[in-house]
Amino acid sequence: MHPSLREDYLEAVQLFSEKNTRFPSYEELASALLKTVPVVHSDMAELISGGDVIVSPNGVIALTVQGKQTGTSVMKKHETLQCFLSEILGMDKTSASDEACTLEHAVSDETIDRLGKLIVTHDNHQHQGKGRHRKFAGERTCRAETEDFCQSPGISEFSEGDVVIIQCIHGRACAQRLLDLGLVPGERATIRRKLSNGALVVQVKGCDVAVSPEIASAIGVERSP
Amino acid sequence: MKIALLGNPGVGKSLIFNQLTGLGVEVNRYPGSSVELEYGNVCYKQEKTEIVDLPGIYSLDGNSEEETLVRTFLTSGGADVIVAVLDATKLERNLYLFVQAAEFSPKMIAVINMIDAAERQGMHIDAGILSSHLGVPVILAAASEGKNIDRILPVALGEATPARVHVPYDHHIEAALKSLEKTIGTPIHMNLLALQGTGDDPVLLDAAGAIAQEISMRHRMSVSQIIATNRHNYAREITSAVIKRTDRKKPYDLDSLLTRTFPGIPILCTILFLLLLSVFMIGSWMEGIIVAAFTSMIITPFTALALPPLWNQIGFSLLIALQAGFGIAFPFVFTFYIGLSLLEDTGYMTRAAFLADRAMHRIGLHGQAIIPMVIGFGCTVPAVMSLRLLKTRREQTIAAVLVTMIPCSARTVVIAGIVAAFVGIFWAFSIYLIIFVLLILTAVVLSRITPGEQFGMIVEMSILRRPQAKLVLAKSWLRIKEFLFIAMPVLIVTSILLGLCQYLGLTELFEQMVAPVTVTLLGLPVYASTALLFGVFRKELAFETLAVLAGTANLGSVMTNVQLYTFAVVSVLFVPCVSTMAVLYRQLGARIAIITSIYTVFLGLFIGAIINILMK
Numbered sequence: 001m002h003p004s005l006r007e008d009y010l011e012a013v014q015l016f017s018e019k020n021t022r023f024p025s026y027e028e029l030a031s032a033l034l035k036t037v038p039v040v041h042s043d044m045a046e047l048i049s050g051g052d053v054i055v056s057p058n059g060v061i062a063l064t065v066q067g068k069q070t071g072t073s074v075m076k077k078h079e080t081l082q083c084f085l086s087e088i089l090g091m092d093k094t095s096a097s098d099e100a101c102t103l104e105h106a107v108s109d110e111t112i113d114r115l116g117k118l119i120v121t122h123d124n125h126q127h128q129g130k131g132r133h134r135k136f137a138g139e140r141t142c143r144a145e146t147e148d149f150c151q152s153p154g155i156s157e158f159s160e161g162d163v164v165i166i167q168c169i170h171g172r173a174c175a176q177r178l179l180d181l182g183l184v185p186g187e188r189a190t191i192r193r194k195l196s197n198g199a200l201v202v203q204v205k206g207c208d209v210a211v212s213p214e215i216a217s218a219i220g221v222e223r224s225p
Numbered sequence: 226m227k228i229a230l231l232g233n234p235g236v237g238k239s240l241i242f243n244q245l246t247g248l249g250v251e252v253n254r255y256p257g258s259s260v261e262l263e264y265g266n267v268c269y270k271q272e273k274t275e276i277v278d279l280p281g282i283y284s285l286d287g288n289s290e291e292e293t294l295v296r297t298f299l300t301s302g303g304a305d306v307i308v309a310v311l312d313a314t315k316l317e318r319n320l321y322l323f324v325q326a327a328e329f330s331p332k333m334i335a336v337i338n339m340i341d342a343a344e345r346q347g348m349h350i351d352a353g354i355l356s357s358h359l360g361v362p363v364i365l366a367a368a369s370e371g372k373n374i375d376r377i378l379p380v381a382l383g384e385a386t387p388a389r390v391h392v393p394y395d396h397h398i399e400a401a402l403k404s405l406e407k408t409i410g411t412p413i414h415m416n417l418l419a420l421q422g423t424g425d426d427p428v429l430l431d432a433a434g435a436i437a438q439e440i441s442m443r444h445r446m447s448v449s450q451i452i453a454t455n456r457h458n459y460a461r462e463i464t465s466a467v468i469k470r471t472d473r474k475k476p477y478d479l480d481s482l483l484t485r486t487f488p489g490i491p492i493l494c495t496i497l498f499l500l501l502l503s504v505f506m507i508g509s510w511m512e513g514i515i516v517a518a519f520t521s522m523i524i525t526p527f528t529a530l531a532l533p534p535l536w537n538q539i540g541f542s543l544l545i546a547l548q549a550g551f552g553i554a555f556p557f558v559f560t561f562y563i564g565l566s567l568l569e570d571t572g573y574m575t576r577a578a579f580l581a582d583r584a585m586h587r588i589g590l591h592g593q594a595i596i597p598m599v600i601g602f603g604c605t606v607p608a609v610m611s612l613r614l615l616k617t618r619r620e621q622t623i624a625a626v627l628v629t630m631i632p633c634s635a636r637t638v639v640i641a642g643i644v645a646a647f648v649g650i651f652w653a654f655s656i657y658l659i660i661f662v663l664l665i666l667t668a669v670v671l672s673r674i675t676p677g678e679q680f681g682m683i684v685e686m687s688i689l690r691r692p693q694a695k696l697v698l699a700k701s702w703l704r705i706k707e708f709l710f711i712a713m714p715v716l717i718v719t720s721i722l723l724g725l726c727q728y729l730g731l732t733e734l735f736e737q738m739v740a741p742v743t744v745t746l747l748g749l750p751v752y753a754s755t756a757l758l759f760g761v762f763r764k765e766l767a768f769e770t771l772a773v774l775a776g777t778a779n780l781g782s783v784m785t786n787v788q789l790y791t792f793a794v795v796s797v798l799f800v801p802c803v804s805t806m807a808v809l810y811r812q813l814g815a816r817i818a819i820i821t822s823i824y825t826v827f828l829g830l831f832i833g834a835i836i837n838i839l840m841k
Binding site: 113116117119168169175176177178179180181182184185186187192193195196197199201205206207208209210211212213214215 | 283284286287288314315317318321435439446449450453454457458461480484485486575578579580582583586591592679681682683684685686
């Protein structure tokens with residue numbers, strides 16, 4: 001299968017699942033891509049063997065982690081390109097979308113990053129895909145936080161009396177309260193108490209803060225030198 | 226003029242508020258225990274000044290109810306002057322909120338409270354240097370001693386200015402702020418919020434969202450983390466410039482006993498047991514006196530008036546309601562509140578929450594849920610009100626059902642009056658055992674089936690300190706007033722309605738209707754259903770009504786032990802009282818109130834039937 005065909009499929013599934021908050025069936029995917037059902041059937045077999053999608057017995061096509069990654073990345077490229085072509089270069093929307101469909105398979109990540117930046121600085125009033133853009137930003141930061149950003153071990157792996165330096169708060173984006181209480185990257189903290197279940201009292205900025213085990217595991221730290 | 230008090234939870238804001246306005250006193254040591262705003266008026270130099278006590282918060286960036294409320298208050302210019310109250314012992318952490326508030330550029334002054342405690346810890350704060358850093362007048366105060374509190378109003382009204390605080394943000398953030406300001410024209414505090422995804426201007430949010438994504442990619446850290454770190458570092462710089470430390474001998478660290486599994490958990494259990502025991506002992510003693518006095522001085526003279534039957538019934542119901550209200554409120558609830566305030570003001574409550582975290586996790590809650598549970602042993606009404614300190618709907622729902630099942634002091638009266646007195650003390654304890662088993666089962670099931678996400682506990686530990694009798698009493702008094710305000714109207718209305726039903730003969734009709742359930746299912750006398758009905762209105766009334774209907778106070782002579790035991794179990798388990806239902810409805814909505822009521826009715830009848838079948 002041609003790489004661009006694969007990307008088109010994954011993008012279409014991802015787009016469908018975001019729009020409808022469920023995965024498509026063969027028929028729905030075929031009509032979205034203007035293809036016939038038998039063609040989709042045979043292409044899916046290839047994607048399944050490539051580890052991009054999983055098809056449930058009732059005929060629902062779901063993305064694997066790998067497939068979703070590709071799908072979202074292509075979708076983002078498409079949005080950025082279309083936005084650039086229509087909003088900044090002034091092309092009409094349909095042809096911008098068509099052209100974006102071709103370009104999205106060849107364009108590099110760096111170009112997309114830079115184009116995205118250009119769009120933001122040049123035009124803060126982009127109307128196209130506004131909602132989606134914002135949602136994207138949220139998704140990106142969350143995923144990045146949990147997977148890429150922080151490799152440090154959780155504070156719960158240290159023991160009572162240890163002095164540690166906080167590296168990051170990962171996982172829960174909602175842990176704003178920790179930041180407010182002074183558990184910010186670079187801050188020195190002392191583990192004042194550790195119960196056997198992993199609940200902690202952490203002293204930071206002269207204040208004792210008690211946290212539940214699941215919160216403690218989200219605080220990435222390194223031993224203080 | 227309008228002045229608002231702003232600060233972290235537990236900095237003594239409420240105390241300062243009450244000293245300024247001269248109303249009662251309440252010290253809130255619990256995060257989020259003062260959600261509603263308190264207003265007070267004061268006259269200074271022939272001018273009326275309104276003072277608002279804003280809820281205690283740690284930050285203006287979050288999306289909790291309190292934070293949003295304060296943020297809206299600041300942006301809408303709710304006050305002419307903001308009095309920022311800071312805890313001297315935690316100056317660095319407290320300045321974090323100050324610099325955030327300063328970005329909204331209101332006129333401000335800073336009150337550094339608890340300066341006495343800071344001195345004792347060997348920290349000396351230079352007000353002059355701090356004032357030059359912040360650009361606003363600084364008052365060093367000690368609210369617990371009333372020191373310098375009288376300076377707050379003159380300085381706030383005369384010298385308040387917008388603070389000169391400029392947090393040196395990361396240069397990417399600074400660039401983003403400038404570009405947003407230039408392109409969209411929004412002020413800096415809105416841009417900072419928008420970068421963290423908060424705000425209601427879609428154009429700004431959209432632009433800020435894209436930039437934030439870029440920045441967080443570059444820094445490999447979320448924008449909120451960068452901004453928080455910048456602010457904390459700035460606060461640290463100021464703090465290190467204004468505080469001089471001298472070494473003091475560290476006092477003995479009580480926490481080495483209190484927060485360890487051993488002896489912490491035995492201590493926790495002992496404290497809770499002693500609290501409940503003393504409430505029960507003092508409560509029943511006081512209740513006897515109050516009820517007797519009320520009966521001989523008001524009810525007997527009233528019945529002697531021999532009014533027309535209808536009026537007699539209505540008046541009698543009203544008096545009974547008042548007697549019930551005061552009879553339970555002062556002896557039990559007030560005594561309990563004093564104990565509770567002691568636990569809070571000593572700072573022990575946060576330790577209890579920490580220790581209880583593990584057990585609470587098993588049932589889908591977290592440590593802070595121990596507070597509503599403990600309060601529930603005193604009275605269910607305030608326990609339900611305190612549910613708001615749980616963060617998620619899921620936790621509130623689970624805790625609401627559990628709290629209504631916990632034997633409150635009125636239910637303890639039923640158990641003691643019926644079972645301990647006539648059947649035996651051992652059987653009385655067995656009822657507690659049954660309730661706890663049911664509680665745990667309910668909790669386990671609920672934690673499985675209740676939808677929603679669990680949010681763990683993040684609690685700042687209060688400093689351990691000696692409570693002040695005056696503050697404890699004043700706080701308890703404020704709470705009992707709130708209790709009476711909610712419970713009394715419900716008690717009076719229900720009592721009069723029940724009285725009218727009795728007058729119209731509807732209760733007999735009711736007895737006949739539910740007779741199959743009472744007699745066949747539970748094996749109780751027919752009149753027991755009326756007693757149970759009265760129990761809905763106030764739990765211990767079930768016991769008193771039973772005595773009236775049975776025609777003798779010696780219940781053992783008219784009912785078998787099994788009947789007495791069944792009656793006690795059913796009345797303790799089934800339906801929270803009307804005041805509880807009212808407050809459940811107010812706090813969590815009709816659905817939860819109805820579900821809880823229905824569940825407890827069926828649970829009560831079910832367990833009652835089982836006991837009846839097993840023991841007959």
